[in-house]
Amino acid sequence: MRLDRFLWFARIVKTRAIAQGMAASGHLRIDGRAVDKPAALVRIGSVVAFATPSGRVRALRVAMLPQRRGPPEEGRACYDDLLENARSERASVDAADARA
Template identity: 60%
Template sequence: MADRSADQTMRLDRFLWFARIVKTRPFAQALAEQGHMRIDGRPIDRAAAPVRIGNILTFVTHRGEVRTIRIEVLPIRRGPPSEAQRCYQDLQAGSDPTS
């Protein structure tokens, strides 16, 4: 993982793939271009939309579930799952250990 500052950005499709939220980069591009994804509440319809640390991503999974995550780290590679999971925090009810 990289220690990138909050002013740096990454393409949305790269983040989704590097953080292992999707299995392939073409699937990440399709997800972004379908218009069913939001960054900080704004609808997104392009894979090249920039994301940065602190952004909130909301989207529908292939199972029809709404998923909301906060970007914690911008990864520099598609690493192992344990590394990828540290790149974001799930914000769904029930995923927070304090709830």
């Protein structure tokens, strides 16, 4: 699936034009390699990394390829947020250490 369509279908960005701009800017990475075109292919298992306008870094593993731009829950099911999972695991370990 094209990168710009995946970002839009999975509801990571609001419009496909924004997704195309992100890809064309060269600030996106797929499996560690820089991408400079919206038509770059994304597959199940690919890791897409980018910085948000707020400066936060996101790393997403593609879990499934969406067939349409559906409701937000359907979009979130298409990827696993790798950094968010790491943050929540670190917080639970820190909480357990604080109790000990």
